[in-house]
Amino acid sequence: MALADKSIRREAAVPFVLKLLAIMALILLLAPVVVVILAGLNSGDHLTFPPKGLSLRWVIAFFQSDAFLPAYLFSLVLAVVTMIISTILGTSIALFLARTEFRGKQMVRAFFMAPLMLPGIVLGLALYLFYLSSGLGLVRTMPGLVIGHVLVTCPYVIGTVNAALVGFDTTLEEAARSLGAKPLKTFRAITLPVISPGIIAGSVFSFIVSFGQFDVSLFLTPPDSNPLPIALYSSLRYTFEPTAAAAGIFAIFLVVVSMLITAKLTNLRQLANVNFS
Amino acid sequence: MSNGSKKLVDLKRRGLLKGGAAAAVLAGPVSLFNINHVWSQDVMWDGQPFDAGGATIRINEWGGFWQEFMQKNAIDEFEKTYNCKVAYDSSFPWFPKYIAGGPEAPAFHMGNWNLNEIIKLGRAGDFFLSTDELKENLPNAADCWDFAFGSGLGITWGFGQYAHVWRTDLVDPAPVGFKSFWEDRFADKRATYITSNGLFMTFFMTAAAEFGSGPDDLEAGFEAMRAAMPMKISDFTGNMQTLVERGEVQMGVQWEGEIFLQMDKGIAVAPLTWEKKPILTQTHTVSRYSDPMEKKLALALVNTKLDPVFQNKAADTFYLRPSNKKAELPERLTNKGVTNTADALDGLWIPDWNWYLDNEDEIVETTNEIFAG
Amino acid sequence: MSAFLQRIGKPGRGALLAAPGVFFFAIFFVVPLVSLFLLSLDKPSIGNASVQWMFDFRNFERFFGRALYYEAAIRSAGLAALVSAITLVLGYPLAFLIAKTTNVRRNTTLMILVLCAMQLDMVIRLFGLMVLMGDVGIINEFLRWIGIIGDEPLPLMYNFTGVVVGLVQFSLPFMVLSLVGVIQGINPSLEEAARSLGARRWQTFWKITVPMSMPGILAGLLLVFAISFSSYVVPTLMGGWKVVVLPIHIFQQVAELGKWQFGAAIAVVMFAISFLVMLIYQRAAAQASGGRI
Numbered sequence: 037m038a039l040a041d042k043s044i045r046r047e048a049a050v051p052f053v054l055k056l057l058a059i060m061a062l063i064l065l066l067a068p069v070v071v072v073i074l075a076g077l078n079s080g081d082h083l084t085f086p087p088k089g090l091s092l093r094w095v096i097a098f099f100q101s102d103a104f105l106p107a108y109l110f111s112l113v114l115a116v117v118t119m120i121i122s123t124i125l126g127t128s129i130a131l132f133l134a135r136t137e138f139r140g141k142q143m144v145r146a147f148f149m150a151p152l153m154l155p156g157i158v159l160g161l162a163l164y165l166f167y168l169s170s171g172l173g174l175v176r177t178m179p180g181l182v183i184g185h186v187l188v189t190c191p192y193v194i195g196t197v198n199a200a201l202v203g204f205d206t207t208l209e210e211a212a213r214s215l216g217a218k219p220l221k222t223f224r225a226i227t228l229p230v231i232s233p234g235i236i237a238g239s240v241f242s243f244i245v246s247f248g249q250f251d252v253s254l255f256l257t258p259p260d261s262n263p264l265p266i267a268l269y270s271s272l273r274y275t276f277e278p279t280a281a282a283a284g285i286f287a288i289f290l291v292v293v294s295m296l297i298t299a300k301l302t303n304l305r306q307l308a309n310v311n312f313s
Numbered sequence: 314m315s316n317g318s319k320k321l322v323d324l325k326r327r328g329l330l331k332g333g334a335a336a337a338v339l340a341g342p343v344s345l346f347n348i349n350h351v352w353s354q355d356v357m358w359d360g361q362p363f364d365a366g367g368a369t370i371r372i373n374e375w376g377g378f379w380q381e382f383m384q385k386n387a388i389d390e391f392e393k394t395y396n397c398k399v400a401y402d403s404s405f406p407w408f409p410k411y412i413a414g415g416p417e418a419p420a421f422h423m424g425n426w427n428l429n430e431i432i433k434l435g436r437a438g439d440f441f442l443s444t445d446e447l448k449e450n451l452p453n454a455a456d457c458w459d460f461a462f463g464s465g466l467g468i469t470w471g472f473g474q475y476a477h478v479w480r481t482d483l484v485d486p487a488p489v490g491f492k493s494f495w496e497d498r499f500a501d502k503r504a505t506y507i508t509s510n511g512l513f514m515t516f517f518m519t520a521a522a523e524f525g526s527g528p529d530d531l532e533a534g535f536e537a538m539r540a541a542m543p544m545k546i547s548d549f550t551g552n553m554q555t556l557v558e559r560g561e562v563q564m565g566v567q568w569e570g571e572i573f574l575q576m577d578k579g580i581a582v583a584p585l586t587w588e589k590k591p592i593l594t595q596t597h598t599v600s601r602y603s604d605p606m607e608k609k610l611a612l613a614l615v616n617t618k619l620d621p622v623f624q625n626k627a628a629d630t631f632y633l634r635p636s637n638k639k640a641e642l643p644e645r646l647t648n649k650g651v652t653n654t655a656d657a658l659d660g661l662w663i664p665d666w667n668w669y670l671d672n673e674d675e676i677v678e679t680t681n682e683i684f685a686g
Numbered sequence: 687m688s689a690f691l692q693r694i695g696k697p698g699r700g701a702l703l704a705a706p707g708v709f710f711f712a713i714f715f716v717v718p719l720v721s722l723f724l725l726s727l728d729k730p731s732i733g734n735a736s737v738q739w740m741f742d743f744r745n746f747e748r749f750f751g752r753a754l755y756y757e758a759a760i761r762s763a764g765l766a767a768l769v770s771a772i773t774l775v776l777g778y779p780l781a782f783l784i785a786k787t788t789n790v791r792r793n794t795t796l797m798i799l800v801l802c803a804m805q806l807d808m809v810i811r812l813f814g815l816m817v818l819m820g821d822v823g824i825i826n827e828f829l830r831w832i833g834i835i836g837d838e839p840l841p842l843m844y845n846f847t848g849v850v851v852g853l854v855q856f857s858l859p860f861m862v863l864s865l866v867g868v869i870q871g872i873n874p875s876l877e878e879a880a881r882s883l884g885a886r887r888w889q890t891f892w893k894i895t896v897p898m899s900m901p902g903i904l905a906g907l908l909l910v911f912a913i914s915f916s917s918y919v920v921p922t923l924m925g926g927w928k929v930v931v932l933p934i935h936i937f938q939q940v941a942e943l944g945k946w947q948f949g950a951a952i953a954v955v956m957f958a959i960s961f962l963v964m965l966i967y968q969r970a971a972a973q974a975s976g977g978r979i
Binding site: 412 | 732733734735754813816817820821822823844922923926927928930938940941942943944946
């Protein structure tokens with residue numbers, strides 16, 4: 037690389053105004069997080085800020101809690117199941133939409149995005165009514181809840197996989213096929229590596245959206261197994277407790293750990309690519 | 314019971330639905346209805362523990378710490394004694410779930426919630442057993458004060474008085490009387506609840522009574538709400554606690570139990586009990602059209618909650634006053650001057666929910682306009 | 687010829703591929719939604735939630751006839767549009783920073799920070815926001831301390847501002863994540879070429895980077911619009927009952943008043959508005975990608 041390129045690279049740093057706005061955005065994002073973390077580490081008796089002192093007592097209370105810990109684990113399982121189903125369905129839909137041309141394709145695309153457009157509570161209620169009248173035995177069950185979660189997370193997967201497919205050169209696939217490779221092999225060897233960042237990104241989105249999902253879960257939650265957002269809401273209706281803040285801390289902890297792991301597998305920035313058109 | 318015979322019961326149930334309901338309206342809840350109804354036998358519970366064979370009943374009740382208390386002090390024991398499973402739904406609101414299924418397919422077999430929701434549901438359909446039927450089947454019900462049956466649809470097992478919660482360290486001199494809420498010094502530092510919250514409804518009716526000719530004086534109520542602006546609107550009592558603790562609000566609508574609990578945590582608040590003495594109630598309902606086994610379990614569970622020992626524990630944990638005459642009050646209530654006697658109940662007022670529900674549309678719309686400024 | 691045959695062959699296989707997804711959506715999305723729409727065409731009746739096939743429009747007449755409701759529709763759409771715009775202005779620089787930071791550890795950290803903010807539960811987040819933005823919150827106390835404001839606090843919460851801030855705070859990560867990959871994917875040689883031709887940093891930014899990141903910008907705008915438009919929790923908890931948007935009306939009608947038919951009608955109106963926005967997005971996206979190299 038010539039010296040001229042080096043100087044361009046140095047000057048390619050982010051302009052000051054943009055950096056300022058970026059920092060403002062980061063502060064906006066993280067300030068509530070910091071408050072909640074500190075509140076959860078409070079050594080005092082009730083939820084307050086600033087904390088009277090720092091202690092792990094509420095974190096321990098969270099581990100011993102009959103309401104929050106099971107809810108946390110349930111949310112985890114729910115999010116993983118939702119992630120798997122959403123990723124499979126979303127990827128297949130995205131592939132289909134990217135490869136085929138037909139009239140009204142745009143409407144169909146819009147249609148698959150539609151679950152995001154409706155309030156989660158409407159979706160939840162519509163599904164609840166549907167389960168009751170259809171007699172499929174889904175009312176108040178976990179599969180019923182999963183279905184609701186898959187509906188609202190699928191669009192994200194479709195978006196990220198579609199973004200990865202937009203620049204994909206289909207002639208590569210055609211070349212492989214004309215060389216005699218079967219479709220499945222073509223998919224695994226050629227297509228998959230290219231779109232895998234999109235698939236991983238979609239999975240991550242699905243997981244996070246499902247884990248934090250409140251609106252859809254409100255009417256579909258089976259009794260006795262609450263997702264964490266519902267458990268927090270039900271508890272906070274009555275009493276604002278530091279245990280709730282500790283639960284929040286643990287959710288964040290989960291993200292940090294899983295993202296650190298993911299970062300080993302792929303550059304995290306690759307995850308962020310979305311296209312719905 | 315085999316599947317076949319169960320279906321027969323279902324069919325008969327639907328057929329008798331209209332007839333039974335009509336008969337109930339005509340003949341009163343006890344005599345005719347019970348005799349004609351196909352499972353009048355099933356409604357009977359002899360008050361003795363029984364083996365439910367692992368059946369599951371669904372209940373709706375508050376979550377969080379409340380749920381933990383209930384599990385530890387009533388439900389765990391109950392599940393063992395009766396060999397059953399209690400599926401506990403704490404995700405409020407429950408009203409739409411009941412409505413979606415209709416009375417014949419009750420979303421829950423037993424519930425613990427507030428009177429305004431219960432009566433609203435009762436008006437929408439024949440969802441619950443009447444208090445007379447409950448009295449027949451619950452041994453502990455005989456020991457309860459009369460007001461516990463006032464709604465006709467459920468048994469109130471605990472109650473507390475409404476009070477303003479105020480910050481003793483931020484407010485000086487101390488406020489006196491219900492109307493102190495409207496003092497200028499509290500402008501934008503006072504709070505009430507959204508219209509769907511029962512505490513707002515009682516607040517509205519009390520304001521109407523204090524400023525007007527009675528709790529049904531709509532205009533006086535609306536005027537009072539207008540005069541109270543600017544004020545903050547809270548969603549639920551947990552949020553009100555936080556608002557007060559943070560100092561965002563110096564006076565708010567609350568009930569004694571939560572105020573005492575905050576005081577125990579060392580927060581500088583105190584209650585200002587309302588002179589009109591409205592009470593906040595925790596009421597149990599039993600769904601009418603549950604299957605027989607679940608219905609018996611529901612009855613048994615309600616009975617457990619009416620037990621004096623349990624009520625004493627609830628009072629000790631939540632400052633919830635018992636409705637059972639035989640319940641002993643814990644020290645933390647007695648040292649605040651509370652007694653469990655007929656005199657203590659003198660003047661306690663349960664709002665007229667039926668009147669409120671008749672006028673709810675107008676109250677909600679007008680009040681929301683006032684709140685929106 | 688063989689290429690053409692291959693192309694015909696593809697839809698066949700592709701259709702099989704998409705079948706489970708389409709099937710899933712058909713049963714669990716289309717059917718419940720259609721039932722809901724049919725419900726909106728029934729006469730109002732409290733306590734009844736099953737479709738009666740009446741094909742009556744009075745619910746819609748009620749909606750469009752009362753200012754309370756159609757103003758809420760305008761408020762909802764306006765709020766969502768405003769939030770989308772603000773989120774773009776704040777989110778683009780952050781996405782740009784992450785995309786342009788070459789140090790792997792730094793950009794991983796930034797990404798993780800963004801994802802952490804996404805993961806914080808909504809209700810407990812309210813506590814955090816209350817501590818920050820309340821009348822006696824950190825911001826107001828700070829402003830009071832440095833003397834900018836007197837006794838009267840800046841009303842940042844329990845009003846429209848509070849809802850906007852809450853929604854922006856909630857949607858920012860979605861916007862950032864929609865943008866980072868696209869910005870990063872812009873061929874650096876394009877920017878280098880522009881610079882070597884003498885363009886300043888800002889010119890490059892506005893003439894090359896931003897137009898080339900348009901697909902990401904549009905996707906982010908759409909996503910944030912959808913999220914803010916359909917949000918129930920944030921306007922409820924942050925709006926102080928002054929910002930009554932359509933989801934709040936729906937919840938009131940269905941969950942509190944038992945008026946399923948009217949609630950369903952409001953949902954239909956919401957769906958129509960969002961569908962319109964979606965089509966606008968697709969039009970814009972088609973035009974934008976038409977300009978791509």
